[in-house]
Amino acid sequence: MNEKELIESGNMKMDWARNHMPVLAIIREKFEEEKPLKGLKVGMALHVEAKTAVLVETLAAGGAEVSITGCNPLSTQDDVALALGTRKNISCFARYGVGSQEYYEAIDRVLDSKPDITIDDGADLIFKLHKERTDLLPNILGGCEETTTGVHRLHAMEKEGALKMPVIAVNDAMTKYLFDNRYGTGQSAWDGINRTTNLLVAGKNVVVAGYGWCGRGVAMRAAGLGASVIVTEVDPIRALEARMDGYRVMKMSDAAKLGDIFVTTTGNRDILTAEHFKSMPDGAILANSGHFNVEIDMEALTSLAKTVRTVRNNIKEYDIGDKRINVIAEGRLVNLAAGDGHPAEVMDMSFANQALCVRYIAENKLPNGVHRVPQELDNYVARMKLESMGISIDELTDAQVCYMSGWECGT
Numbered sequence: 001m002n003e004k005e006l007i008e009s010g011n012m013k014m015d016w017a018r019n020h021m022p023v024l025a026i027i028r029e030k031f032e033e034e035k036p037l038k039g040l041k042v043g044m045a046l047h048v049e050a051k052t053a054v055l056v057e058t059l060a061a062g063g064a065e066v067s068i069t070g071c072n073p074l075s076t077q078d079d080v081a082l083a084l085g086t087r088k089n090i091s092c093f094a095r096y097g098v099g100s101q102e103y104y105e106a107i108d109r110v111l112d113s114k115p116d117i118t119i120d121d122g123a124d125l126i127f128k129l130h131k132e133r134t135d136l137l138p139n140i141l142g143g144c145e146e147t148t149t150g151v152h153r154l155h156a157m158e159k160e161g162a163l164k165m166p167v168i169a170v171n172d173a174m175t176k177y178l179f180d181n182r183y184g185t186g187q188s189a190w191d192g193i194n195r196t197t198n199l200l201v202a203g204k205n206v207v208v209a210g211y212g213w214c215g216r217g218v219a220m221r222a223a224g225l226g227a228s229v230i231v232t233e234v235d236p237i238r239a240l241e242a243r244m245d246g247y248r249v250m251k252m253s254d255a256a257k258l259g260d261i262f263v264t265t266t267g268n269r270d271i272l273t274a275e276h277f278k279s280m281p282d283g284a285i286l287a288n289s290g291h292f293n294v295e296i297d298m299e300a301l302t303s304l305a306k307t308v309r310t311v312r313n314n315i316k317e318y319d320i321g322d323k324r325i326n327v328i329a330e331g332r333l334v335n336l337a338a339g340d341g342h343p344a345e346v347m348d349m350s351f352a353n354q355a356l357c358v359r360y361i362a363e364n365k366l367p368n369g370v371h372r373v374p375q376e377l378d379n380y381v382a383r384m385k386l387e388s389m390g391i392s393i394d395e396l397t398d399a400q401v402c403y404m405s406g407w408e409c410g411t
């Protein structure tokens with residue numbers, strides 16, 4: 001495709017996403033009228049694809065000047081990146097398949113815009129701001145963080161007294177993690193695996209590492225596709241929950257021998273290592289849907305391999321002598337690096353939270369530290385989503401309020 005065709009394709013993807021993001025549409029309308037972000041610069045490092053682009057144009061509609069780059073070298077969709085770059089008050093520095101140097105240079109270019117507010121997915125911008133670009137910190141009103149691991153990092157910074165700005169943990173809104181991490185990852189990880197492998201899931205042993213919100217979603221959809229699901233965990237309560245949800249639970253060293261497809265969702269490193277690769281069945285398929293590219297020890301796999309070859313678009317086969325192991329999308333997020341990411345209806349809620357939190361930061365002076373998404377914003381997103389789905393729910397009567405909250409209303 002030439003540049004014009006790419007831009008057309010990007011615009012078409014954005015139109016489709018926009019039409020399936022009704023809560024963000026309500027917020028965009030308000031932003032257009034009220035311009036709550038007028039005069040502010042927003043710097044973003046998020047997966048640059050169509051739903052993110054709808055968030056970007058929502059912030060621009062609110063009066064912000066937006067600079068954006070990617071938060072994963074393999075999740076950028078170049079057509080969307082180009083289409084975004086043609087919009088007024090929007091600069092996009094993301095490109096698919098960049099090396100590490102170009103990836104971090106693009107983050108610097110976003111920071112060069114001297115943002116008042118940041119939006120991160122994995123804390124890349126905040127990390128650089130605190131390590132190399134500290135001169136920009138006094139200008140920052142606050143930031144938003146999209147994902148679990150990013151929030152963990154921010155809490156670690158806060159604990160050590162290293163966090164020098166307020167950040168809202170958008171991931172921790174209930175209308176984010178209960179839907180995005182669970183139903184979003186549950187569907188999009190399998191979309192990525194299925195469209196990339198074109199193999200059957202039914203009848204296979206699927207090993208899901210981690211039974212958090214993402215793992216629950218991935219396991220639930222694997223079971224729905226007919227797999228026999230095995231869960232590995234380190235948290236005894238979550239392990240127990242997985243067992244009572246009907247899955248087999250065991251150590252990875254045992255699961256490694258049984259799995260046909262492995263999906264990591266822990267946000268941790270070294271989940272699949274040399275020890276596991278050596279005991280896996282021939283032809284095992286590995287995918288990561290957690291964080292960056294450290295859940296599968298790609299270095300160890302590469303050094304074990306006698307040969308490495310591409311066997312299908314986005315699948316590399318590592319021949320380690322007595323068996324072949326297939327890795328999707330270099331061990332990076334399978335739903336974004338081998339698919340189109342989460343469904344638009346789910347990102348509608350995640351990005352409604354982002355837009356509302358950016359406005360909240362603009363309108364409230366927050367102290368440095370990690371902040372929760374205000375409950376009223378979380379409730380608002382849920383209500384708007386229900387309304388967009390044509391669902392009405394009951395309201396408590398006065399007598400019910402009294403019964404639930406008082407102690408004199410009777411036993």
Ligand SMILES: NC(=O)c1ccc[n+]([C@@H]2O[C@H](COP(=O)([O-])OP(=O)(O)OC[C@H]3O[C@@H](n4cnc5c(N)ncnc54)[C@H](O)[C@@H]3O)[C@@H](O)[C@H]2O)c1
Pocket residue numbers: 147148149150177180181185209210211212213214215232233234235238265266267268271289290291333334335342
């Ligand atoms: N692919 C996506 O689009 C997507 C969406 C949301 C979140 N994420 C990322 O996925 C990861 C998980 O997010 P979450 O919200 O499910 O987090 P979570 O904290 O709810 O779950 C992670 C689980 O992994 C378990 N775990 C940690 N180390 C383990 C190990 N060595 N072996 C087995 N289990 C282990 C933890 O006990 C926990 O139960 C994070 O990195 C998050 O940023 C990805």
Ligand SMILES: N[C@@H](CCSC[C@H]1O[C@@H](n2cnc3c(=O)[nH]cnc32)[C@H](O)[C@@H]1O)C(=O)O
Pocket residue numbers: 046047049051052071072121122146147148149171180184290291292293333335336340341342343347350
């Ligand atoms: N940047 C890191 C962190 C994990 S991304 C995980 C986050 O991606 C977000 N996400 C999932 N699908 C999409 C999408 O289609 N568009 C934009 N963001 C998405 C989701 O909200 C989740 O919290 C990495 O790439 O490894």
